[in-house]
Every structure is written in structure tokens, then in C-alpha cells.
Amino acid sequence: MNNTLDIIKKRRSVRNFKPEQIADSEIAAIIDAGMYAPSGRGDQSWHFTIVQNAELLHELSEAVKRIYASLDNPFLQSQGKSEKYHLYYHAPTAIIVSGNKDALLPQLDCAVCVQNMLLAAESLNIGSCWISGIDLLAATEEGCPILEKLNIPDGYKPYFQVALGxxxxxxxxxxxRKENLINFIR
Ligand SMILES: Cc1cc2nc3c(=O)[nH]c(=O)nc-3n(C[C@H](O)[C@H](O)[C@H](O)COP(=O)(O)O)c2cc1C
Known part of the structure; x- marks a missing residue:
């Protein structure tokens, strides 16, 4: 099965991964799909950081959780305070998608790029999950040195992440699906 409409419906957020690493060729195909997303003004403003170091992923997870724990939002607060919660669900790969600050609509570019990547992963039968939180690190004293370890190029801001495995x-x-959300005007 590799019909686009089937892939769209079959994709789910996966939060339970096998520990074995996915192939570099699979990562390349997923990123390539991301790069073929539409972008505002055709800016292609995305940049990809592939993290496969479990220690660094743990460090990122703990840092984002500490921020979540301090927020007013009860959902994020409970994730932040949960000992069991791991931001990446122990996926062997996370891809951080950053946007060029000079682009017209970098956050939206990165969002549609991520969606392409999730669909590409599903088409390869690889589990994926959109992961938030990386954008919060830049605003904290603890987060900045961790972000530095990611070597995100100057001029780019991390927006979203994809867990893969x-x-x-x-x-x-x-x-x-919710109902009654479509109006035709003819
Ligand atoms: C903007 C955005 C941010 C998300 N952030 C997270 C996240 O940080 N962690 C997570 O487990 N899922 C995250 N998700 C996945 C949603 O929880 C998921 O898409 C939703 O529950 C519907 O499930 P489905 O993807 O299986 O259809 C995010 C999804 C979107 C679109």
C-alpha cells in the first residue's frame, strides 16, 4: 500500500519504539520529503539536525520537562512533572527542524516540512511523532548551553522535532474525526 490518501489516514503518532536504529538511507528519504514541502515565498527556510545520541536526547528531554513543569498549562505541567515521561519516547532518532529567521514565514515552513516528513516516515513504515518544546529552550539559562551542543547554524531558530524509529x-x-466542519458555498 503506498497510495498518498491511504498513507495520510494510516499515519499515527507513534510513542513506542524499537531500540534499533533506523537506516541513514531512510533518514535521507524522510528529510528529502521534508525539503519538497511548500514554503512561503519559496524560501525553503528549514534546517535539519539529526540527533542519535541517547544521552543528549535525555538531556534535552529533562531540560524541556523542567520548563513544562513550570508552566501554567496543566497538560504540559503534568508531562513535565512525570518521571516516566520522556520527550522523545526513547526513539533512537530525533530530527530538529529549525527555520531561517530571515525567511518570510519560517515557522509555517517548518510545520509543513514536518508534516511531509511524518507522511514519508509512514510510507516507509517507520514510526514518527511530532515533538514540541525545543523552541522553549532558547529562553532559559539552562537551555542555551544544551542548544549550543546542537550546532544549529547562526540565523536559525529551532521550532519543531520529529521522533523516529x-x-x-x-x-x-x-x-x-469531528463532524460538521465543512461548509460548501456554491
Ligand atoms: C503542532 C503539534 C505539536 C505536537 N507536539 C507533540 C508533542 O510534543 N508530543 C507528542 O507526543 N505528540 C505531539 N503531537 C502529536 C499529537 O499529539 C497528535 O498528532 C494527536 O494526538 C493526534 O494523533 P495522531 O497523530 O495519531 O493522529 C503534536 C502534534 C502537532 C500537530
């Missing part, structure tokens, strides 16, 4: 559980169900 082989799926442990293939059978994830989509939530029912």
Missing part, C-alpha cells in the same frame, strides 16, 4: 506496535487507531 521502528514501530513496536503497528496497530494504532485514529480518534474519530
Amino acid at each position: 521502528y514501530k513496536k506496535n503497528e496497530d494504532l487507531k485514529a480518534a474519530p
